[in-house]
Amino acid sequence: MNIYDISKLAGVSTATVSRVINGFDNVKPATRNKVLSIMASQGYTPNAFARGLGLNTMKSIGIMCADSSDLYLAKAVYFIEGGLRENGYHCILTCTGYDRESQKDAMSSLMSQHVDCVILVGSTFIDKNNKNNKYIYDAADSVPIMMLNADLEYSGIYCVLCDDYTATQNATLELLDSGRKDILYLFNSYSYSAQKKASGYRDAFELRNMTYDERYYQFFDGSSHDIEGVYNFVNDLYKKGLQFDAVLASDDFLAVGAIKYALRNNISIPDELSIIGYNNSILTNCCEPELSSIDNHLELLCRNLVDICIKTLSGESTPQKTVFRGELVHRKTTVFTDNASTDQS
Amino acid sequence: MNIYDISKLAGVSTATVSRVINGFDNVKPATRNKVLSIMASQGYTPNAFARGLGLNTMKSIGIMCADSSDLYLAKAVYFIEGGLRENGYHCILTCTGYDRESQKDAMSSLMSQHVDCVILVGSTFIDKNNKNNKYIYDAADSVPIMMLNADLEYSGIYCVLCDDYTATQNATLELLDSGRKDILYLFNSYSYSAQKKASGYRDAFELRNMTYDERYYQFFDGSSHDIEGVYNFVNDLYKKGLQFDAVLASDDFLAVGAIKYALRNNISIPDELSIIGYNNSILTNCCEPELSSIDNHLELLCRNLVDICIKTLSGESTPQKTVFRGELVHRKTTVFTDNASTDQS
DNA sequence: TTGTACGCGTTATCAA
DNA sequence: TTGATAACGCGTACAA
Numbered sequence: 167m168n169i170y171d172i173s174k175l176a177g178v179s180t181a182t183v184s185r186v187i188n189g190f191d192n193v194k195p196a197t198r199n200k201v202l203s204i205m206a207s208q209g210y211t212p213n214a215f216a217r218g219l220g221l222n223t224m225k226s227i228g229i230m231c232a233d234s235s236d237l238y239l240a241k242a243v244y245f246i247e248g249g250l251r252e253n254g255y256h257c258i259l260t261c262t263g264y265d266r267e268s269q270k271d272a273m274s275s276l277m278s279q280h281v282d283c284v285i286l287v288g289s290t291f292i293d294k295n296n297k298n299n300k301y302i303y304d305a306a307d308s309v310p311i312m313m314l315n316a317d318l319e320y321s322g323i324y325c326v327l328c329d330d331y332t333a334t335q336n337a338t339l340e341l342l343d344s345g346r347k348d349i350l351y352l353f354n355s356y357s358y359s360a361q362k363k364a365s366g367y368r369d370a371f372e373l374r375n376m377t378y379d380e381r382y383y384q385f386f387d388g389s390s391h392d393i394e395g396v397y398n399f400v401n402d403l404y405k406k407g408l409q410f411d412a413v414l415a416s417d418d419f420l421a422v423g424a425i426k427y428a429l430r431n432n433i434s435i436p437d438e439l440s441i442i443g444y445n446n447s448i449l450t451n452c453c454e455p456e457l458s459s460i461d462n463h464l465e466l467l468c469r470n471l472v473d474i475c476i477k478t479l480s481g482e483s484t485p486q487k488t489v490f491r492g493e494l495v496h497r498k499t500t501v502f503t504d505n506a507s508t509d510q511s
Numbered sequence: 512m513n514i515y516d517i518s519k520l521a522g523v524s525t526a527t528v529s530r531v532i533n534g535f536d537n538v539k540p541a542t543r544n545k546v547l548s549i550m551a552s553q554g555y556t557p558n559a560f561a562r563g564l565g566l567n568t569m570k571s572i573g574i575m576c577a578d579s580s581d582l583y584l585a586k587a588v589y590f591i592e593g594g595l596r597e598n599g600y601h602c603i604l605t606c607t608g609y610d611r612e613s614q615k616d617a618m619s620s621l622m623s624q625h626v627d628c629v630i631l632v633g634s635t636f637i638d639k640n641n642k643n644n645k646y647i648y649d650a651a652d653s654v655p656i657m658m659l660n661a662d663l664e665y666s667g668i669y670c671v672l673c674d675d676y677t678a679t680q681n682a683t684l685e686l687l688d689s690g691r692k693d694i695l696y697l698f699n700s701y702s703y704s705a706q707k708k709a710s711g712y713r714d715a716f717e718l719r720n721m722t723y724d725e726r727y728y729q730f731f732d733g734s735s736h737d738i739e740g741v742y743n744f745v746n747d748l749y750k751k752g753l754q755f756d757a758v759l760a761s762d763d764f765l766a767v768g769a770i771k772y773a774l775r776n777n778i779s780i781p782d783e784l785s786i787i788g789y790n791n792s793i794l795t796n797c798c799e800p801e802l803s804s805i806d807n808h809l810e811l812l813c814r815n816l817v818d819i820c821i822k823t824l825s826g827e828s829t830p831q832k833t834v835f836r837g838e839l840v841h842r843k844t845t846v847f848t849d850n851a852s853t854d855q856s
Numbered sequence: 857t858t859g860t861a862c863g864c865g866t867t868a869t870c871a872a
Numbered sequence: 873t874t875g876a877t878a879a880c881g882c883g884t885a886c887a888a
Contacts, residue, residue: 168881179859184883194857211623215563216881219864224560224624226603233589237793240585244578247606256624258571259604261592278556279569279601393796422797429799448582451738452767452797454774513865524875529867539873561865564880 167210175208176201187212218280226256227475228276230269231287234261236390237418237447238464242287242314245465249472255282264290270301283309283475289316289358310478312471315359315462317487324478326471326488328462330359333492334366335373337414337442337460340494342374344501346412346440350403352396352424353416354386363416363444381408386420396423397430404431411439418443422453425499429454441499455498462492512555520553521546532557563625571601572820573621575614576632579606581735582763582792583809587632587659590810594817600627609635615646628654628820634661634703655823657816660704660807662832669823671816671833673807675704678837679711680718682759682787682805685839687719689846691757691785695748697741697769698761699731708761708789726753731765741768742775749776756784763788767798770844774799786844800843807837 169187173180178197185193186201193201204210218224227250231239247257258281260272269291276284284305291313293299299318305311306322313325341349351367353360364383371378384403388395400413400423415421421443428439435441435455443450446461467490474484496502514532518525523542530538531546538546549555563569572595576584592602603626605617614636621629629650636658638644644663650656651667658670686694696712698705709728716723729748733740745758745768760766766788773784780786780800788795791806812835819829841847 169883170881180882181859181861181884182857185858188883192857197857213564213881214624215560215567215569216864217883218560219558219564219866219881220883222560222864229604234579234592235586235589237582237585240582241580243604244580244606247579247604251605256603256620257605258601259574259588259592260596260602261589275601279559391793391796393793419793419797426799448736448738448764449793449797451736452764452794454771454799514867515865525866526868526875526877527873530874533867537873542873558865561880562867564865564882565867567880 167208168213172201172205172208172210176204222280223282224256224280225254226258226279226281228258228260228279228281228284229287230260230262230272230276230284230291232262232264232269232290234259237449238445239287241464242468245468246285246287246314246472249469250475253472253476262291266293266298273301273305277305277308281309282479283312285312285314285471285475286316287314289313289360290355292316292318292358310475312475312478314467314471317358319486324471324474324484324486324488326467326474326490327359328467328490328492329362330462330492331362331366331369333460333462333494334363334414334416334444335370336366337494338367338370339373340500341412341414341440341442342370342376344440347376348379348410349382349412349414350400350408350410350424351383351414351416352386352400352420353384354388354390354420355416360416367414382410386423390417390419393419393423393426396420397426400424400427401431413439413441415441415443418445418447418449418457418459421457421459421499422449425453425455425457435499436501440501442494446495450495450497458497458500459495460492461495463490466490512553513558517546517550517553517555521549567625568627569601569625570599571603571624571626573603573605573624573626573629574632575605575607575617575621575629575636577607577609577614577635579604582794583790584632586809587813590813591630591632591659591817594814595820598817598821607636611638611643618646618650622650622653626654627824628657630657630659630816630820631661632659634658634705635700637661637663637703655820657820657823659812659816662703664831669816669819669829669831669833671812671819671835672704673812673835673837674707675807675837676707676711676714678805678807678839679708679759679761679789680715681711682839683712683715684718685845686757686759686785686787687715687721689785692721693724693755694727694757694759695745695753695755695769696728696759696761697731697745697765698729699733699735699765700761705761712759727755731768735762735764738764738768738771741765742771745769745772746776758784758786760786760788763790763792763794763802763804766802766804766844767794770798770800770802780844781846785846787839791840795840795842803842803845804840805837806840808835811835 169180173183262269262272311323315327413424443459446459450457450459478484518528607614607617656668660672758769788804791804795802795804823829
């Protein structure tokens with residue numbers, strides 16, 4: 167059943183049927199109704215491929231995401247997909263992993279599908295060596311590229327991100343100002359966003375005229391599912407004699423591992439040890455005591471990203487870079503201070 | 512740049528170029544190489560829409576999922592997408608929510624996109640009233656429908672699922688046989704899979720000639736992020752005088768709420784209270800003590816689903832229903848018994 | 857307000 | 873081994 171069959175049954179031309187399908191108003195109501203009723207009775211749907219061929223778009227958008235089973239990324243994908251669908255776009259999801267070559271493959275695959283836009287979820291797609299970002303620039307020459315939580319300056323690339331640097335710096339300052347001196351910083355990635363967080367941590371010491379100590383800057387090389395591994399990692403540092411009265415982590419799961427370390431060594435939280443996570447994920451409510459964590463307002467970021475994406479696609483002029491601030495949500499692993507915000511969830 | 516331009520540059524016909532593109536062997540090597548090098552130098556890629564129009568497929572598969580930010584569903588989507596991409600398919604992800612009408616909309620949207628197949632992730636798409644499943648049957652008349660963790664008999668519908676009934680029944684039996692008598696069953700959904708679990712729980716009592724008590728069958732009406740709400744819910748039951756020495760939950764987050772209840776009331780786990788969750792998610796490692804949980808081998812299910820999907824699409828005959836068994840993974844919230852399996856992760 | 861006819865870029869059939 | 877050409881189904885100038 168195609169537009170030709172419908173036009174015959176309705177006794178009109180394909181042009182008229184097409185006009186009805188696409189809601190043009192220059193069709194006589196009687197004609198429109200006749201066509202509509204015939205389409206309905208035949209259960210006719212326009213062929214998406216033919217339409218795509220003619221219009222050179224199928225209203226689809228590619229989402230690249232290293233790992234959509236990651237707590238944080240999964241939420242991002244969820245919010246983005248919902249927003250785009252509301253605007254009539256389909257989402258082609260590609261879980262690329264963290265390997266650059268697979269990411270490039272995914273990108274060219276999406277480009278060959280003629281998506282209207284590609285959304286990169288997370289900062290893992292950016293390479294420190296700018297030459298290796300050519301695959302992004304090339305794509306941006308064809309379609310708009312949206313980046314969540316990453317920052318890359320190029321025509322056609324639009325970034326929406328949280329100021330992880332300042333958020334981490336403020337959290338560090340708050341710990342320092344509340345009297346903590348030895349803040350263990352745990353991280354598990356060298357991505358763009360991870361490096362911003364790390365800089366925020368380090369620069370906070372300088373702001374307070376304190377010296378940053380390399381031994382407190384610790385990389386955990388394991389998956390987010392290996393919380394027991396994090397516990398072992400922190401516990402080993404402790405056994406080796408490292409003294410710390412606070413833990414700041416670049417991801418909630420790392421902080422949960424630190425909580426386990428404290429519980430099992432009878433270290434009281436937050437009196438003897440303050441702990442702060444990042445992402446304000448469901449893990450914060452899962453542990454005891456509940457974890458204070460930095461919230462980077464993911465839903466807000468995603469809503470903005472979708473908004474900018476849609477506007478860009480409809481030709482409106484949009485900002486190349488949109489930055490929001492993060493916020494420390496206090497729960498039970500930090501000492502409450504007056505000027506701090508509390509959990510409102 | 513299209514096939515026509517390439518054919519001119521190469522001094523051959525479009526038919527020959529097409530043959531080269533699609534790897535036919537009836538092309539003289541010299542011709543093939545010439546065409547290949549010109550395609551490469553021009554950076555030519557066949558137009559996916561035109562190809563779709565001709566072949567009536569763009570090798571895309573629709574994934575419907577109520578909420579891809581849910582821990583369990585997110586993993587399922589991740590595994591399925593990866594498997595399909597390995598087989599050359601793109602995935603159009605649609606997060607439908609739990610409302611039937613949105614689910615129907617999502618389905619027809621995917622059908623109008625001419626996907627090669629639709630995968631329903633989770634049992635929330637099945638209605639108790641079979642008339643309301645017509646939207647699935649109708650879709651199955653056009654393309655294969657794959658269902659993960661659901662069961663619906665119809666030509667063209669292929670189901671891959673875990674025997675949640677038996678898994679839950681066995682867990683209940685294990686609790687009963689270890690001397691627990693008052694097993695609080697917590698659930699938060701009336702989906703197909705949820706009802707199977709509930710039946711398994713109830714029937715276990717009958718198997719042991721015990722009476723099942725309705726008061727121990729409790730529905731928590733809240734989101735999976737509201738662990739504090741689960742705590743309140745369980746704590747209220749306790750305050751109202753309900754006595755229980757075990758908790759069996761249909762999802763890990765419910766079990767974590769029960770752990771909080773025990774911790775805050777100084778009830779010792781597992782001596783005074785055994786707790787078992789479901790899904791064996793990251794939440795099991797996040798809490799203290801670590802949660803015993805039923806694992807339904809999601810990755811295995813997904814790999815099988817993808818396998819059956821691909822085979823079905825290539826015309827092979829495949830089973831309409833594939834069932835795996837679940838398995839209780841013992842951690843620290845249950846008393847270890849000899850014949851029980853232990854955490855191997 | 858309606859119809860004709862062409863273009864979109866492939867693949868596939870048939871003939872050479 | 874290659875080429876000419878007809879589908880595939882739609883949108884849309886342009887003409888009426």
